[in-house]
């Protein structure tokens with residue numbers, strides 16, 4: 001009987017030890033659970049950047065990837081790439097405590113679907129398997145057709161949840177997303193203006209994870225993304241194709257040139273950002289005088305909601321129009337797409353406040369668009385200047401929704417704006433390429 005008692009005792013002990021080790025392993029795995037898995041384009045079509053956050057410092061972060069779907073339990077046979085882990089969030093202070101893991105996949109084949117999982121090799125701990133598809137080409141006078149989804153000013157409350165759900169339902173329609181700044185509104189909770197709110201930031205990243213893990217999520221900074229210091233969290237979270245210290249970059253995708261800049265940093269003559277924008281556009285135009293050029297930023301030059309900045313555009317008292325509009329004109333920028341106004345609006349081809357540069361059929365100046373309709377908690381803007389300025393064409397809308405740009409070929413693009421509640425297309429147009 002005493003042997004039986006001992007056996008019982010030993011087996012209970014074994015069970016307790018097993019349970020404890022499982023708990024410890026689970027706790028560690030929880031700390032290493034990949035959060036906010038994101039794709040970002042680089043300037044090279046054969047690359048993809050993958051980032052994710054963890055609560056703890058993993059000893060062996062890595063990406064598994066293949067051109068076939070796979071089971072992570074077969075991980076030893078799969079192509080693998082070690083990731084770099086930065087403890088940047090803690091280094092930044094402000095109570096944020098996360099690690100950013102980043103890996104740059106190189107040597108990828110064009111127009112190919114890759115399956116991937118991120119995780120920890122030492123712990124044999126991996127995420128679900130996601131997939132993305134690479135671009136057809138980076139620099140090419142001939143456009144390979146593709147579509148992108150575009151919106152700004154989103155956050156976690158208001159209509160954003162509905163909007164994200166609608167975009168997620170059709171995410172396969174889009175080659176990548178552009179979020180036009182004012183990402184999560186993580187500066188609006190009590191006491192978070194300067195330091196940001198990590199919980200809100202992460203909740204937003206969780207909400208968009210079905211998008212960010214499947215198509216590249218390209219961004220520009222907005223005035224609600226400044227925390228901790230000079231957009232540190234924003235810059236390290238999204239890892240755009242520029243030095244992590246910068247907030248402006250360009251890339252080519254299937255024959256279209258995209259330039260994303262920061263309206264939240266100086267753009268005056270001789271400022272570093274102004275010089276960079278001018279050089280980037282000049283260099284592109286030397287290679288491709290007739291290609292489409294799309295500029296992305298947070299603050300509009302032209303809008304007609306009731307806010308002051310629609311009548312007098314300024315950043316820290318200095319006009320962005322005065323600094324940049326003539327540069328956009330000189331290098332034939334076809335579209336300037338922004339948010340900031342919580343509304344939807346577009347203009348005729350514009351220069352110096354005048355709409356005397358033709359129509360959408362081969363315009364002779366830049367067309368401006370505002371798509372600040374992500375659905376944030378501040379709600380839509382309070383109304384419109386009346387009567388509508390002559391340069392404001394199409395529908396002026398206060399809907400929550402998203403824009404879709406279909407880049408058709410070297411002479412035509414199609415645009416539509418979709419209301420996220422009704423799924424209705426509320427505005428659309430064709431733009432033919434203008435060369436001036």
Ligand SMILES: [Fe+2]
Pocket residue numbers: 182222223224298339340341
């Ligand atoms: Fe804004």
